Amino acid sequence: LSLAQQRMWFLNRFDTESSVNNIPVAVRLTGALDLGALRAAVQDLLARHEVLRTVYPEVDGRPYQLILPVAEAAPDIDVESATEDDLLQKVTAVVSRGFDVTTEIPLRARLFELSERDHVLVFVVHHISADGWSISPLTRDVMTAYMSRAEGQVPGWAPLPVQYADFAIWQRDVLGDEDDAASLLAAQADFWKRTLAGLPDELNLPMDRPRPAVQSFAGGMVGFTIDADTHRGLAALARRTGTTMFMVVHTALAVFLARMADTDDVAIGTPIAGRGEAEVDDLIGMFVNTLVLRSRVDTGEGFSDLLARVREADLEAFAHADIPFERLVEIIDPERSTARHPLFQVVLSF
Structure with a gap:
């Protein structure tokens, strides 16, 4: 597998x-x-x-x-x-x-x-x-x-040029053994250990009810619209700062969550397609991975300065995206709970 x-x-x-x-x-x-x-x-x-x-x-x-x-x-x-x-x-x-x-x-x-x-x-x-x-x-x-x-x-x-079983074998061959210090898997594990050291177990957002002891996966949906003028402004900001719309939205969400949770340490999850090779574009299979994007939010810092730091952190995370999230949880070893998702509780799917 x-x-x-x-x-x-x-x-x-x-x-x-x-x-x-x-x-x-x-x-x-x-x-x-x-x-x-x-x-x-x-x-x-x-x-x-x-x-x-x-x-x-x-x-x-x-x-x-x-x-x-x-x-x-x-x-x-x-x-x-x-x-x-x-x-x-x-x-x-x-x-x-x-x-x-x-x-x-x-x-x-x-x-x-x-x-x-x-x-x-x-x-x-x-x-x-x-x-x-x-x-x-x-x-x-x-x-x-x-x-x-x-x-x-x-x-x-x-x-099809390859099948999913081929990818599974290739992935293990490329990533190597975590016990091998020279392997790609070991290098990425070291990066994430440094990046997520001391990460709080939970983002304490204000809630109108306590978390259940076991998460139910029941949910609701609230829709809202970002108007065209705001979208144009976001796109212009991304061009002006050499960033992407994802990075701009990520930074804005991090600021919002920091204010809501009264914290300067915000972790947001994001899915990544995990299809780095053209040969797997048309293949059905389990390629997607999840990254943890950690931001230090200084309330005295300008938005552009924070955006520049988020840009660098996001690029670093994308460059170390091969290690599976499930293995990352084992490496970081946060306090486990059936009530919440490990490492982050908010996801940005863009």
């Missing part, structure tokens, strides 16, 4: 009923549907992406990747009637059911029929075999294959 997969495997063994690491996508299909072509297209998808037909059993306590033949792995697309009123409830039920990755392939499919010419195709894939980026090649390849199969042809796509 890749290093990120190891953590996903452990979490899945801990609770196979949990859906927190499920990645769903639903596609509305309008017009005459060829169900046979759709089923063939899903088999084409599994043939193209080995990771979608991989299970993760263990031998002597260690997991390994077992890639199944397409005929053995391909999920049957169950067809279920639905109405506009109960569609969301039915889709939610499909995507909220957990996986046992030791015995089940990490992909599930369901087709909801609202009428003869109106369907919703639902996929849910476990995070051990995919990330957010993966949804684009997944849906694109299914639709490409469907169009070919509906015309009685096989998909004419070029073979």
Whole structure:
């Protein structure tokens, strides 16, 4: 397994009923549907992406990747009637059911029929075999294959240059052994030990209720808009200071959190795609990593000065982004709690 997969495997063994690491996508299909072509297209998808037909059993306590033949792995697309009123409830039920990755392939499919010419195709894939980026090649390849199969042809796509299992082996080879002082993994571990030394275990934001003893993963959503003038101002500031919009927004968020939590030490998490090689751009797989961006916020400092320091810290973090977050938690070894996320509790996904 890749290093990120190891953590996903452990979490899945801990609770196979949990859906927190499920990645769903639903596609509305309008017009005459060829169900046979759709089923063939899903088999084409599994043939193209080995990771979608991989299970993760263990031998002597260690997991390994077992890639199944397409005929053995391909999920049957169950067809279920639905109405506009109960569609969301039915889709939610499909995507909220957990996986046992030791015995089940990490992909599930369901087709909801609202009428003869109106369907919703639902996929849910476990995070051990995919990330957010993966949804684009997944849906694109299914639709490409469907169009070919509906015309009685096989998909004419070029073979993928690598498979995810190749990446997992390459990653371990490149990063090396942490016990080897000359390895890339050891060098990055040393960087993060220095960078995150003494980091507070929790950002104490004011809350209207105490944290539960065990985090529930239940959440809500509040929307707001940044108007065009403000956006232009942010973009102009980024150009003028040789930074990026991400860095400007990161700095502003750090200032806000420092004021809200009355602290000068702010850690914010951010996801990074982890696809540094063009060969993996069209590959379904678990590449994403999470970085910890630490900022020291001096209330007497000008925003531009803080932005310059954040720029340097962000670039340093991006240059040391190969070590998996799960391993980073083990290295830093913060006080563990089931009530909060380790190392940071706020994420900036830009």
